[in-house]
Amino acid sequence: MKYFDYLIKLTEHFKPGVGNETTIFDISELLTCSERHVKTIVQYLNDEGYIKWKVQRGRGKKPTITIIYSKEQLCLNYAKQKIQQGQYQQAFRIVESLGDSSRTDIQEWFIKHVGFSRLQQRNKAGENLDILTYPFYETDLSMDPLHIQSRHDSHMVQQIFDRLVEYDPNTCQLMPSIAHSWESVDGKLWTFYLHKGIKFHHGRALTSEDVKLTFSRYPKEDILMTNMEWIEIIDKDVIQFQLKNVDYLFPRHLSGMRFSIVPLEVVKNDHENFRRFPIGSGPYKITQHNENNIRLELFAKYFGVRPWLDRIEIIKTPTPFKGEEGLPLLLHSLDESWEQVKMLEKGATFIAFNCKKNGPLRDQDFREVISSSLNQQDYLVEKESRRAACSFVTDRSIENSVTGVKNCSMISDTEIILKIGVQQIRDGVNFEEEAKTLQKQLLKVNITSHIELVDFHRFSGYEEFQDFDLFVGGIALADDQLLSVITALQSQVINIYHFLNEPMRQYVDRQVSYIKQLTDETARWKTYFQTEDYLKGNYAIYFLYHRYHTVYKSKNSRYVNLELDSNGRVDYRKVWKRTGQLGNPT
Structure with a gap:
């Protein structure tokens, strides 16, 4: 890195492509190092083809230095070199200083260096290693199952445990x-x-x-x-x-x-x-986790079905390094056979009303007036990526038409001040935009409000919620949707149960207990929807929207089960590759 720094200083001082007269002393002053060391630097850069150093014969004639590449070209090539060496963060920092043209150049080059590869290095069984390499934006992963905070955490835990x-x-x-x-x-x-x-x-x-x-x-x-x-x-x-x-x-x-x-x-x-560096019993184990990447390798003694992929290399990549074509450089198929599909998320964004706190919201009539004053359409400004919700369950919102909004007259001549809590998953990922929309709607009925972000990574429990009158958040449902929704209703982290008054809590507890006693799935869902309707009818919750996600699926690809979800995640355990002529899988 030191030689590169010296070279950059030279490109900033001397005009590239032309001979510039100078001396070893002048360069030592520029680089703030000894003349002896300058001779070493000049010799190295000349031998590597970065400069041309020419000593001119004759008394009083100075040597000439010719800078071969511009600063932009040097940074671009050096960033590529660092990526090949696995020093990704150093490379990405260099990329940030480049112009748009060079950024596009390195993005296109980078795509060709990710995806699937077969390493000719053999494992203990004498087999070649099948490797998946892909970039993903940095997250503060917590791979302790007890402290899962995000879908990213959950995805990694699924592979390791x-x-x-x-x-x-x-x-x-x-x-x-x-x-x-x-x-x-x-x-x-x-x-x-x-x-x-x-x-x-x-x-x-x-x-x-x-x-x-x-x-x-x-x-x-x-x-x-x-x-x-x-x-x-x-x-x-x-x-x-x-x-x-x-x-x-x-x-x-x-x-x-x-x-x-x-x-x-x-x-x-x-x-x-x-x-x-978690220790589990799953098909993959973490062997590398640093600022540059995360490496998962096959656990040879796994008791279950052996996955096809031997290694997964996840490159920690800054968000601005994504391409513009929509496929977020999270994975790139070698045959480029991708099909784009829009899907509705499982789960919904919502507003919870604090029915327990002393104040105006304890009154159901007051909550009804506020609920009636909310315009759901204001939360659907991004219509291509959002759909109105009337439930946590997407299918129910699709089956039931979501009605518009009733206009409401002024609530009171006296100004009312409420406090709105906002769920924050990580920096920059929160529901602050929705809270500001809510704030504007409340002003129309003479209610002033203050917004406060609640960082769920620092969440310490129930008491933190009690100062809020309203809470804006969202939940994503797991594959077992029924279990997800009934867990959400009583969760100590998701702020619904904390806001319920005692009769409401007792009702929810009875309903969930009854669901657990049932053995028929249809009856379970019927009971859950009754509970959801009860909370809506008592104006304890107001549903806003479901989010559309663009996902990518491999179409007619040799790679089977190669599907990107909305978070750019692939279940590594299920991926495998066909050989020979493609046909219809059985």
Whole structure:
């Protein structure tokens, strides 16, 4: 890097492409180093072809230096060199100083260096390594399952850890994972039978004791733990859970990423290191995690089905480094056969009303007036990316037409001041725009309001919510949508339950408890929608919109299950490549 810095200084001082008279002394003054060192620098740059150094014969004649490349060309080539060396952050910092033309140049060049490759270096089995390399914008990943904060965290946890069971969104059925079987006669006592011979990434065998210790991490106020009577190890591969109340959804809870099984001694030894270099029992393990990239490699002793991909290299890339063609440089198919598809997200943006706090919102009539004054269309300004919502469940919003908004007269002659909380997932990713729209609508009915961002990474609990009169947020549903929505209703983090008054809480608790006692999925959904309608009817919640996402799917590609979701994520476990002539898969 030092020679490059010297070269840049020379390009800034001497005009490129022409001979410039100078001396070793003059250059030493420019570069602020000794004349002896300048001779080394000049010799190196001349040998590498960056400059031409010519000593002229004759008394009083000075040497000439010719700078071969412009500063822009040097930065561009140096950035490419650093990318090839894996020093991505250094390269991206250089790219930031380039003009638009050079940025486009390096983006197009960069695309050709990501995607799929086959490394001729063989693994222990004598096979070549199949590698996926792709850029993704930097996130503060927390790969401790207990502290998942985002979809990005959840996606990584899915690759690194296993859970007792897996939920299949295509069949809506639970599938075996760490547990090969489970059973219950009464919905309260559940027995899980574990596969034998499962290993953690650090080599130790996974047993039922690890399952019990994993659950010991969860706080007592956790929704699942409040219903836990006891957990007992029957054998090293058999464990039982005794619940206080009937819950036929209990196994489905255990398919959630938060309930991934961990080796507790590793977590306790160095939790911060575990957050960056987690130890699980999943098909991939983290072998590199620094400012430049994250590397996942195949766990050779994985007990389940071996994935086709041997290694995944995720390059931490600044957001401005995305291309303009829509495909966000998160992955680029070698055959460029991509199909763009617009999909509605599972989940919705909403406004929650604090029905518990002392003040005007305790009055249902007041909440009704506010709700009636809201114009849902104002939140749909980006119509191509948003659709009006009447539920957390997208399909229900599609089935039921969302009505317009009633205009409301002034609420009071006396100014009312409310406090609006805004959910923030990370810096720059929040619902502040929606809160400002709400603020403008409230002003029309003589209500003044103040907005405050709530950083969920620093969220410490229930008390933080109680000062807010209104809260603007959103939830994304997991594959098991039913479990997601009923969990959201009672969540300690999602601000709905905290705002409910006591009769409302009791109603929600009874409904959720009843859902868990049911064994028919249709009856469960019917009960949930009754609960949602109750909250809307009592003006405790107001739904705003569902978001459209543009996703990319490989069309007629050799790479199977190669699909980018709205976050640019691919389930690495399922990707594989066809060989020979393409045909219809069976």
